[in-house]
Amino acid sequence: MSALPYIIRKEFQQIFRNKVMLPLLFVMPVVQLVVLSFAADFEFKNLNVSVVDHDKSTASRLLISQFSSSGYFKTEQFFNSSQQALVEVEKGNTDMILVVPKDFEKDRKTAKPTQVQLLINAVNNQKAGIASNYAQQVLNIYNKRNMPQFASSTNAVMPLQVTFSEGYWYNPTLDYKTFMVPGILAVLVTMLTAFLSSINIIREKELGTIEQLNVTPISKFEFIVGKQVPFFIIGMFILGIGLTLARLIFGIHIIGSPVLLFAYCAIYVVAILGLGMLVSTLTETQQQAMFVTWFFMVVFILLSGLFTPIDSIPLWAKAINVANPMKYFVEVMRMVMLKGSGFSAISTHFGVMALFAVAFNSLAVLSYKKTN
Amino acid sequence: MEVVISTDKLTKKFGDFVATNEITFEVAKGEIFGFLGANGAGKTTAMRMLCGLLKPSYGSASVAGFDIEKQTEQVKQNIGYMSQKFSLYEDLTVKENFRFYGGVYKLKRQVIDQRLNEMLGNLGMLNVENSLVASLPLGWKQKLAFSLAMLHRPKIVFLDEPTGGVDPITRRQFWDLIYEAAHNGVTIFVTTHYMDEAEYCDRVSIMVDGVIKALDTPENLRKQFETDSMDGVFQLLARGTSTK
Numbered sequence: 265m266s267a268l269p270y271i272i273r274k275e276f277q278q279i280f281r282n283k284v285m286l287p288l289l290f291v292m293p294v295v296q297l298v299v300l301s302f303a304a305d306f307e308f309k310n311l312n313v314s315v316v317d318h319d320k321s322t323a324s325r326l327l328i329s330q331f332s333s334s335g336y337f338k339t340e341q342f343f344n345s346s347q348q349a350l351v352e353v354e355k356g357n358t359d360m361i362l363v364v365p366k367d368f369e370k371d372r373k374t375a376k377p378t379q380v381q382l383l384i385n386a387v388n389n390q391k392a393g394i395a396s397n398y399a400q401q402v403l404n405i406y407n408k409r410n411m412p413q414f415a416s417s418t419n420a421v422m423p424l425q426v427t428f429s430e431g432y433w434y435n436p437t438l439d440y441k442t443f444m445v446p447g448i449l450a451v452l453v454t455m456l457t458a459f460l461s462s463i464n465i466i467r468e469k470e471l472g473t474i475e476q477l478n479v480t481p482i483s484k485f486e487f488i489v490g491k492q493v494p495f496f497i498i499g500m501f502i503l504g505i506g507l508t509l510a511r512l513i514f515g516i517h518i519i520g521s522p523v524l525l526f527a528y529c530a531i532y533v534v535a536i537l538g539l540g541m542l543v544s545t546l547t548e549t550q551q552q553a554m555f556v557t558w559f560f561m562v563v564f565i566l567l568s569g570l571f572t573p574i575d576s577i578p579l580w581a582k583a584i585n586v587a588n589p590m591k592y593f594v595e596v597m598r599m600v601m602l603k604g605s606g607f608s609a610i611s612t613h614f615g616v617m618a619l620f621a622v623a624f625n626s627l628a629v630l631s632y633k634k635t636n
Numbered sequence: 637m638e639v640v641i642s643t644d645k646l647t648k649k650f651g652d653f654v655a656t657n658e659i660t661f662e663v664a665k666g667e668i669f670g671f672l673g674a675n676g677a678g679k680t681t682a683m684r685m686l687c688g689l690l691k692p693s694y695g696s697a698s699v700a701g702f703d704i705e706k707q708t709e710q711v712k713q714n715i716g717y718m719s720q721k722f723s724l725y726e727d728l729t730v731k732e733n734f735r736f737y738g739g740v741y742k743l744k745r746q747v748i749d750q751r752l753n754e755m756l757g758n759l760g761m762l763n764v765e766n767s768l769v770a771s772l773p774l775g776w777k778q779k780l781a782f783s784l785a786m787l788h789r790p791k792i793v794f795l796d797e798p799t800g801g802v803d804p805i806t807r808r809q810f811w812d813l814i815y816e817a818a819h820n821g822v823t824i825f826v827t828t829h830y831m832d833e834a835e836y837c838d839r840v841s842i843m844v845d846g847v848i849k850a851l852d853t854p855e856n857l858r859k860q861f862e863t864d865s866m867d868g869v870f871q872l873l874a875r876g877t878s879t880k
Contacts, residue, residue, distance in 0.1 A: 274732065475721065480741060481741065
């Protein structure tokens with residue numbers, strides 16, 4: 265007869281009796297998934313543009329209205345010089361300055377190359393990059409629309425143009441939420457299981473109950489596994505809730521196999537629980553365990569590819585990232601959910617995660633000492 | 637006389653500090669063995685080694701016929717332990733605690749429930765079976781902790797200051813439990829700071845600075861140190877070190 269069912273039952277009894285933790289377990293994933301997915305949106309709307317129009321012509325007004333009608337820019341502030349407009353940038357009132365040079369209309373009519381100047385506030389460089397991108401698009405549209413006019417007037421031959429016809433696969437409307445939700449769900453599953461497991465053994469240490477357990481013939485394996493099973497079930501449960509919410513709220517369907525997704529998540533959660541247990545056995549107080557776990561979480565999350573594409577990180581960071589379990593999980597979530605990848609496409613991910621699971625758990629069992 | 641605990645130069649060092657210095661003694665089956673000493677004298681360290689919670693630096697000991705280093709798990713199957721730190725789960729009920737620990741000792745559910753009933757019946761506490769441990773007074777918890785340590789019918793029970801902070805009446809009741817267990821052949825190894833409790837022991841050892849300075853029946857110790865109480869014996873030995 266094994267002591268395992270008794271240990272598991274006891275853990276569940278304690279979890280369900282905890283009036284703070286239990287609601288948190290269910291409310292936290294819902295709130296975070298919904299709030300974060302809407303908030304972690306890189307689309308910018310209503311960027312404030314200060315306009316310095318030196319030309320004051322039909323052409324320049326057309327250009328400006330092109331900006332304001334795009335939906336991304338608000339062109340409400342007008343200045344006579346760039347210097348005046350820059351004051352507004354310094355105050356933080358404006359995101360960019362559009363400067364239309366004198367003779368803008370004249371140059372265009374005579375088909376002389378002309379330029380408008382964009383001064384972008386790059387304190388938030390991501391926002392600046394996107395603003396520049398949007399502005400470029402607005403200019404392209406403007407050029408295209410106003411091309412025939414002057415082309416006919418000068419009788420010039422239209423140059424042969426090569427253009428992209430874009431189609432976005434796996435996320436046709438380039439919806440950020442479709443991209444973010446699987447990743448955020450991965451982070452949620454990780455955080456909950458990592459924190460719960462890392463403070464669990466510590467709690468028994470702090471209360472002194474671990475000593476009572478250590479004088480029993482309980483085996484280390486039974487102890488670690490018994491501690492993990494409840495959190496494993498909770499982790500899988502949260503994935504289930506998350507996927508349901510993703511479907512109901514964001515309309516994201518799992519294109520690949522849900523079974524495959526749950527199978528991968530299972531191995532992943534075992535790995536993360538092993539890491540949590542390892543932290544728990546190596547630290548002495550809940551405070552220490554929380555700090556150590558936070559450290560891992562922050563590194564894991566920032567390098568997971570959740571917010572930033574990891575293809576562009578430096579080589580040394582890539583080398584570190586090989587040991588980031590969350591990276592693999594975020595990838596698998598996106599591949600299976602959005603792309604419908606099958607097992608063969610993620611078999612390497614399975615192998616790597618199995619290694620993590622074995623390594624972390626072996627270390628946890630080894631570092632848990634019944635006799636000091 | 638059957639020996640259930642025997643140590644041979646059992647020693648524990650923490651760095652340069654020698655917590656327990658070559659202690660050698662034997663405890664017989666069914667004996668109530670009092671383990672006395674000032675705070676920091678090395679009692680708890682010695683006890684933790686005997687329970688398999690600490691590895692000795694050198695020396696050896698056997699408990700219930702098993703070597704504490706090589707057969708730690710067999711030792712654990714045969715001992716009960718009640719630590720200084722209160723060790724029932726506060727957020728579980730009495731019954732849940734007993735079922736959990738019983739399960740850990742691989743007892744059958746019916747056996748656990750039957751023994752729990754018996755023990756609570758003896759304590760007159762049948763009505764608390766489904767109460768959360770956190771809601772019980774300290775004295776009750778201590779008696780429950782002792783019962784829990786006895787749940788798997790161990791041969792030896794180690795009690796580390798079991799009556800600390802408990803009122804005199806409950807202490808008396810607690811010692812009734814100890815007598816009863818000893819009467820049934822269980823060996824009791826108990827540390828305490830209460831000298832009246834030392835009088836209740838069959839034999840008493842007094843540790844000073846990691847060394848056993850005296851070991852005999854309370855009566856013989858009183859004669860040896862020419863005083864009429866265990867308190868006197870303790871004072872003499874403890875003072876001996878402070879002037880050293």
